[in-house]
Amino acid sequence: MPKLHVFNSISLDGYFVGENGDLSWAYNVVPDPEYDAFVANNASGEGALLFGRITYEMMASYWPTEQAKQAMPEVADGMNKMQKLVVSKTMTKATWNNTKLIKGDIVAEIQKRKREPGPDMVILGSGSLVSLLAQQGLIDSYQCVVVPVVLGKGRTMFDGIQERIQLKLVDSRAFKNGKVVLTYKRPV
């Protein structure tokens, strides 16, 4: 049955977005081919991507552009081809290639998808969605890329969580650009 994963960059003070939704800090590192290969490999899978509206709109306005294709050709190709799900009550259509709009109860929708054969799902960004689904015990694993920066202000992807979530570390991998990828599973 499909699993639900989260993949996000976080600052050393725990924020997945800085003030005013800023993400530039996550890209402000020295070039590292090994890290780029790791990300490209992540974006080449069979999984479906799951977004909240804000992250979706940002991604949909970037990855189909010529700029993205030139800057990160493999990742752009993967992002544009992969199946995408966007959760929003206000959007009326989603025009990015291979995207399905989910307007109903997202908790019920994920529960249903996890009971039926289908691709794994990966949440990128989308803090409200992470908080909501984490609280419901629906997230199977987290890949957190710890970026070597302190922001001082921002938002965690776990804002509003009411109960602590104890996780199990399954991997840690440090890259030359100073990023450390920490992988956790929900204990079963």
Added chain:
Amino acid sequence: MPKLHVFNSISLDGYFVGENGDLSWAYNVVPDPEYDAFVANNASGEGALLFGRITYEMMASYWPTEQAKQAMPEVADGMNKMQKLVVSKTMTKATWNNTKLIKGDIVAEIQKRKREPGPDMVILGSGSLVSLLAQQGLIDSYQCVVVPVVLGKGRTMFDGIQERIQLKLVDSRAFKNGKVVLTYKRPV
């Protein structure tokens, strides 16, 4: 010349203390002799410990007790013997063994100590002190123990920082108990 270091546990959402100053989550892991040896080794150095009042009072009420000596004999011995500095405008005396009370301007005091021969200093806990001294560019390295837990609420040790701090990763070490120790230096 002496260096100033920070050693703190943080949750996956970036907090060094949970709601109401709770620290229990940092100890709620499976026993791991390798991690315990790492901490005992850390506490056996020649350095001086630097605390804000709140952390000092908590530590001073624990480490000299029989309970601490039985639970973590080596760490307790190290903590009680090491030179300690506590920063407070309201305290009138500090009674824990080998403790000096600093009532004046802490920034000037640290600047002075860093210009003269002396032991390295390590801040434990003491978020207000970390924020203040980090902003002044006075902290040379950070050891952050990432604990495999999401708290949802708490306080980061960088609250109130006005400018981003870019760091340089120098080491990462994963332990069997699920903790990952990330070590950063301030770029020179």
